[in-house]
Amino acid sequence: VLAAHRGLRGGRLRLAVATTAGAFATRVLAAFARRHPGVRLALEIINRAELLARLEAHEADLAIMGQPPAGAPLRARPFLDNPLVVIASPEHPLAGQRRIPLARLAEERFVLREEGSGTRGALERLFAGHGLVLRAELEMSTNEAIKQSVAAGLGLAVVSLHTLELELAAGRVRILDVEGFPLMRRWYLVQRRGRRLGPAAAAFAAFLPEVAAEMVRLPDGVAPTGREAV
Ligand code: PGA
Numbered sequence: 163v164l165a166a167h168r169g170l171r172g173g174r175l176r177l178a179v180a181t182t183a184g185a186f187a188t189r190v191l192a193a194f195a196r197r198h199p200g201v202r203l204a205l206e207i208i209n210r211a212e213l214l215a216r217l218e219a220h221e222a223d224l225a226i227m228g229q230p231p232a233g234a235p236l237r238a239r240p241f242l243d244n245p246l247v248v249i250a251s252p253e254h255p256l257a258g259q260r261r262i263p264l265a266r267l268a269e270e271r272f273v274l275r276e277e278g279s280g281t282r283g284a285l286e287r288l289f290a291g292h293g294l295v296l297r298a299e300l301e302m303s304t305n306e307a308i309k310q311s312v313a314a315g316l317g318l319a320v321v322s323l324h325t326l327e328l329e330l331a332a333g334r335v336r337i338l339d340v341e342g343f344p345l346m347r348r349w350y351l352v353q354r355r356g357r358r359l360g361p362a363a364a365a366f367a368a369f370l371p372e373v374a375a376e377m378v379r380l381p382d383g384v385a386p387t388g389r390e391a392v
Contacts, residue, residue, distance in 0.1 A: 169197055169198045169199060169200060170201050170361055170365055171200050172200050172201065172362075173201050173202070173360055173361050173362030174201065174202040174203075174204070174360065174362055175201055175202070175203050175204070175223055175224070175360075175362040175363050175366050176204045176221070176223045176224075177191065177203070177204070177205050177206070177222065177223065177225070177226070177366065178206040178207075178221075178224070178225045178226075179205065179206070179207055179208075179213075179225065179226040179227070180210055180213060180225075180226060180227045180280060181207055181208065181275075181279065181303070181304065182244070182279075182280070182305060182321070182322045182324065182325060183226045183227070183324070184207040185305075185324050185325050186324055186374075186377065186378040187207075188205070189377055190369075190370060190373060190374065190377055190378075191203060191205060193369075193373060193377065194365075194366055194369050197369070198362065198365060201362045202362075209276065209278045209279045209280070209303070210227055210228060210278060210279060210280035210283070211277075212278065213225045214227075214230065214231070214234070217236060217352060217354055220354065223353065223360065223362075223363035224351060224352065224353050224359070224366060224367060225353070226349055226350070226352070227280065227349070227350060228244065228284070228347050228348070228349070228350065229350055230352055236352050236355055237353050237354070238350040238351070238352045239351050239352075239371070240349065240350050241348075241349055241350070241351055241370060241371040241374050242349040242375060242378060243346060243347075243348055243349075244324060244346070244348055244349050245322070245323045245344035245346055245347075245380070246284060246285070246320050246321065246322055246343070246344060246345040246346075246347060247321065247322075247323055247326070247337045247338075247343055247344050247345075248267065248318055248319070248320055248337065248338040248340045248343055249309070249312050249318065249319050249320075249321060249326070249329075249335040249336065249338065250318050250336055250338050251312060251314070251315045251335065251336070252333060252334075252335070252336045254315070254318070254338075256318075256338055258336070259338070259339065261339055261340075261341060262338055262339060262341065263340075263341055264288070264289075264292055264294065264341050264342050267318065268289070268294040268295060270297070270317065271299060271317035272285075272296060272297060272298070272300070272318050272319060272320070273300045273301075273302060273308050273311045273316055273317045273319045274296070274298055274301050274302075274308075275301070275302065275303065275308065276303045279303075280347070281321065281347075284345055284347055285320045288342060288345060300316060305321055305325040308321060309321065309325070309329050309334070313334040313335050320345070322347075323380050324378060324380070327379075349374075351367060351370055351371070353367075
C-alpha cells in the first residue's frame with residue numbers, strides 16, 4: 163500500500179491496446195501516470211490481429227483486447243464488459259423502430275472495420291451463425307471514421323458502446339434496437355504466459371481492474387442487457 167502511494171521510482175510499461183479500447187485506455191493511463199510519475203510509458207493502439215503479433219514477439223508487456231484465442235500461450239484476465247451496438251444516422255428509416263430482426267440488417271450496407279478487428283470478427287460470427295451474409299463494401303480502420311460515415315448516412319455499423327459517448331450526447335448517431343444486441347464482448351488484460359512482469363507493468367495490472375469500472379462510464383440510458391457472449 164505504501165509503495166503504491168509513493169509511486170514507482172522508475173521502470174517502463176509498454177502497453178498495447180485494441181483500437182476500440184483506445185478511447186478509455188488513455189484515460190486510465192493518465193490516472194496511472196499521475197500516481198507513478200517516474201514510469202516511462204509507451205502506448206500502442208492497434209487491432210486484435212496486430213496485438214496478438216506484438217505479444218507473440220514480446221514487444222508489449224501487456225495488452226488490452228477481446229478474449230484471446232484458446233490455445234495461445236497467453237494469460238488473460240477479463241476486467242470489463244464491452245457491449246457492441248448497431249448505430250445508424252438519426253435520419254435512417256430503421257432509427258426508432260422496435261425489435262428489428264437481425265435478418266433485416268442483411269439488407270443494409272455496413273461500414274466495417276478492417277480484417278483483423280475483433281469487433282468485425284464478432285459481427286461476422288453473429289451473421290454467419292444465423293446463416294446471414296454481411297455486405298462488406300465499405301471498410302475503415304478507425305472507429306472515428308466509421309462513426310462519421312454513419313452520421314453522414316453512408317450505412318450502418320457495429321461499434322463498442324465505449325466509443326460512443328460524444329456522438330450519442332451530440333445526437334449524431336442513434337443506437338438501433340436489433341434482436342441479439344447488445345452483443346456482449348469482454349475486455350481482457352493479456353500477457354505472455356510465463357513472462358515475469360516488471361514493477362511498472364505489475365503495478366498497472368493491479369491498477370486497471372481497480373479503476374476500470376468507475377473510469378469507463380457507459381453512456382446513460384443504454385445499459386447493456388447482454389444476450390450473447392462472443
Ligand atoms: P478491435 O477490438 O475491433 O479494435 O480489434 C478488439 C476486440 O473487440 O477484440
